[in-house]
Amino acid sequence: MKIKIKTRWITRWVFYFSIAALLLAMFCIGLTLANGDKSSFLVHPRSTSVEQCNADDYGVQWEMNFGSNPWYGARYEGPQPIGDCDNDGKNELLIGGRDGLLRIFEWDNMKQTYKQTHALHCPFYPLVRFNADGFAIGDLTGDGKNEIAVSWFATVYKWTGWRYRLIGWSPWIVWNGGWSTDCYIGDYDNDGKNELIMSNGARTDKVPEIVVYGWNGWRLIREASWNDPGVNGIVYMAGLGDVDYDGKNEIVCGSANKVVVLDWDNEKKEFDTTVIQKTYGWENYPFACVCKDSDMDGKPEIHVGYYSPRITIFEWNGTGYKTKFDKYWPGERELIEGLDVGDVDDDGIAEVCAGTNLVHILQWNGSTYTEEAVLPTFGALAAVSVGDCDNDGRNEINAGSVMVDHGQNFMSWVFKYGWTGQKNDTTEK
Structure with a gap:
């Protein structure tokens, strides 16, 4: 018996299937690109001289090798990556990057090393593969317990006792042609409740550029925003703090080559904007904004990092913001978001930690910031965070590379002052 096949129908269905596959591929690629990488995928050929660095009394407590593939190994920064995210009374360390994962590490005191206990994916994974560009730990829901927020979409996870459960997410930014580069949990409107501050890029x-979500008891709701007038800017790592000493928090961010302070007006229900610096050129684009007290006067300063080996520190003088300190390290790698403040040498005085291809540790001496130590890292350090990772009451420094030279691998390190124990190595498999 002969079976007659209508070739025109086969051809038509093959055509339809091909079109559908192409559209699906374009959709997934578009979503991945919309995730908004914080840096170029290019590997810059530039030598480093780590042998010349004076690390003083700092030791490498732990390091992890993520390999040489820039599409997988590159590390990203979150403004609040160290904290108690499972509410057991001990801090965890969040490490994210271009591998589509947010990894949760805990200190194993018996083995004296960090172990990965959990890994989070974005909603709809693996159909949608967003990267953990930014992440934060804090009490967003107001129940006295911390959650994890991640910049993919605007997503919130909560520890339930045996796993991290997705309790809230909003695709509004992505579905309207934008992407989120970072997120921060804090009280922007001074109502005593924390909100989720999303830093965005917009096409x-x-x-x-800034979208703020509140928690209404069961889901995220958009409650405030700031649109940089006249431009489609990109905000990377925004900061939050009372930077004008009026008892109320302000958001500080960089957008379209300027640093701005956003002060919420509760009557007008909008942000009052103050531009404190204008810059020119991509190398001077402001990435990191950190609002913490680095001169030990009990009041936070504004610390800014750029797409160059440079930092600027601003301080409120009663009528405006003045430049307190500015430092450029010639010949070194991009600083980007590798910037944080905290007491890292156990002397009771905060230090400024700035990561180029090296971690520069600066301390206020009463008149200026002087360099106390330089840690031997390599690659452009998008991640430099200060916090108590091993729960001994003393801070450590977590650093990670987003761009590396040819022949180098993407790394994440934990440095500890006075550490003389074994350096624990982990290699991604």
């Missing part, structure tokens, strides 16, 4: 005017 259209529909998506503001």
